[in-house]
Amino acid sequence: MILHPGVLALITGSAITLLMLCYAAINGAMIFFAWNYNSSSASQLALERKTYLISTLVNYGLGFQIIAFVLFIFTMDDIHRLFVGAMCATGSLNANPVGWYALLSKIIVFFLSGFWIALNYIDQQAEQYPLVRLKYALLGGIVPCIGIDFTLQLTYFLGLEPDIITSCCGSLFGSGGESTASSLAALPVFPAMVAFYSLSIILISVMVLNLAFQAGVFRYLLALFSALFFVLAIVSMISFISVYIYELPTHHCPFDILQQEYNFVGYPLYLTLFGGVYFGMLPGLFQPLKNTAGLAEIVAGVEKKWVQCSMISCLCFIAFVTYAICLSKLTYFL
Amino acid sequence: MTKHLKIIDYAVSSLLRRKFKNGAIMAAYIGTVAALASVLFLTRSLQTETTALLQGVPDLIVQRTLGGRHELIPVDYKAGMAGILGIGTITPRYWGYYYDALTKANYTLIGSGGETAPLTMLEGRLPQTPDECAVGAGVAALRHSGRSGQLILVDSRNTGVLFEVSGLFTSESDLLTNDLVVLTDRSLIDFFGYPPGLATDFAVSVPNSSEVQTVAAKIKKLFPDTRPITKRELVRTYDMVFNWRSGMMLTVFSAAVIALCIMAWDKATGISAEEKQEIGILKAIGWDTSDILALKFWEGLIISLTSFLTGVIVAYMHVFFFNASLLAAVLKGWSVLFPAFHLTPSFNSFHLLIMAFLTIIPYIASTVIPTWKTAITDPDSVMRG
Structure with missing residues (x-):
């Protein structure tokens, strides 16, 4: 130890x-x-x-x-x-x-x-x-x-012993291996980006619908898309976001971005992602509670705030990602 | 939101009304945080300093061992090693320790390795003739030999040798040079009486850092009696040692945290009749149990955060303005002669989070049940007395 x-x-x-x-x-x-x-x-x-x-x-x-x-x-x-x-x-x-x-x-x-x-x-x-x-x-x-x-x-x-020789992210998140992490890293950049931004647009649209209408189906959809967005965001993080931040096409590690060398950019990214997904899932999960006596109004009142929080967090996350990609010196499509 | 601001306002006035009771808890709290924070600040600062210093260490140091002990290494080994691909230069180094009975201090004597170029951290120059030396600020202060002074040392034949001080290391390099006396290689060999053809160890440079491990393995295979030490190993060992030491100190200080929790528990349990009456009145005028809990939460948080921040500031001053005078002996190392050096402030949010975790959580955990007991007090019974 x-x-x-x-x-x-x-x-x-x-x-x-x-x-x-x-x-x-x-x-x-x-x-x-x-x-x-x-x-x-x-x-x-x-x-x-x-x-x-x-x-x-x-x-x-x-x-x-x-x-x-x-x-x-x-x-x-x-x-x-x-x-x-x-x-x-x-x-x-x-x-x-x-x-x-x-x-x-x-x-x-x-x-x-x-x-x-x-x-x-x-x-x-x-x-x-x-x-x-x-x-x-x-x-x-x-x-x-x-x-x-x-x-x-x-x-x-x-179980941690300092004399253990461990392997670094280069071998785990390298695109040549056979593990899940490697196959995520090997995902082609362009389709991954298209998927990420398409889902982002769908998610934000569902949020807008949620803010405009009270229907339960939108709440469920939001929960579903938030969960999907979480998975896809992590996949994108390994597949292309990290690559743009490191400006190195072979480096896919989702943890290095937490380091000082990259200005701790990982913390705002992960915090906004987790926050956005969490608040996005709440309205859908708590929808059945509206049938309980005395709760319908309370849930309806609070879920609007949740959708707003989720929207702000997700927009921040997407903005951070886009900013990192635009600012990166790595160019794939020019 | 406005409700909570008003509760905070009330909490502050309520805390101020019981200055002495809360003052006692805060004093203990500040002491505990200051102790823990000093350990972390000092370790962090020493780690940063050593990491920076170790950048100047050779990529590979090759020592010879005999019976598991460090032995002098034959200079002939150099020719054998030179054939290994990947090695840049191999420099035999001569150095040793010298106990000065006069000042009851240990000095490190090191050969200049033929180096005569001026160094940025040196006033004057490195020794060029056998009767010259360059000394660190600590040695100069102990022996009252400033620049262009003289230094008498007793050699291995018990004869006094006189050296002219040709250079003086500046105090910025204290950690590295405080106890240092640099002689020429020739005069160092004479001084210690090293047998001819033997050096203390080899400094090996390996230009490609990813080859260091392989080069070390090859040296070990060619010369089984040697022990190659890589720079990375050194850095890691220092990291381990500092972590281990600070971990030990934190474990020792955890007793203080436990004592603080017992005190906090005790204070929170033994509320005065006056305080009970106050809560009774608050409930009678319409405060809910959850409002009282919120009030107590804010009181706890105000005490915690004020003490925590004060403790951190006290620790910062202790470590970086007063050079950690209370802790330095334990954390710096075994050498009593360690220089009085100034620590470079090195501080990150990670440490704040660790300290908060180690102090605020136990404090809050130990006050939550007594607080609840206070909050559920029946207004009717307390107001009747």
């Missing part, structure tokens, strides 16, 4: 978060089984008071989890110097392949945490706590995911 400050901070922070969330989940289970809004017994009053505690704990815990995701990427990028053959976060992750699963679980936990916080927000706006059972049932599902995430992260850090 490496006693790097970032590693220590991640392990400590994640352990505390997990403890907080376990405590919340146990109390959540008690509420799930004993909840009866129509009762005026002392135990129901105590449960209602406990919901405040659980909401606070989970909001903090999941909020920390989101920051931990950024810190994880930061740390991966920082510790690559300790491994022979590593040149960026890819090398650090290759030094112990469990790291890739840890990264994937962090992305999943990021979205799950975000969805739960949004659900909790809606529930707190309503008078009668209509979503209490749903919330705590979902919490019972999220906490094990965070437990798995913590275990993967710990296994990854414990």
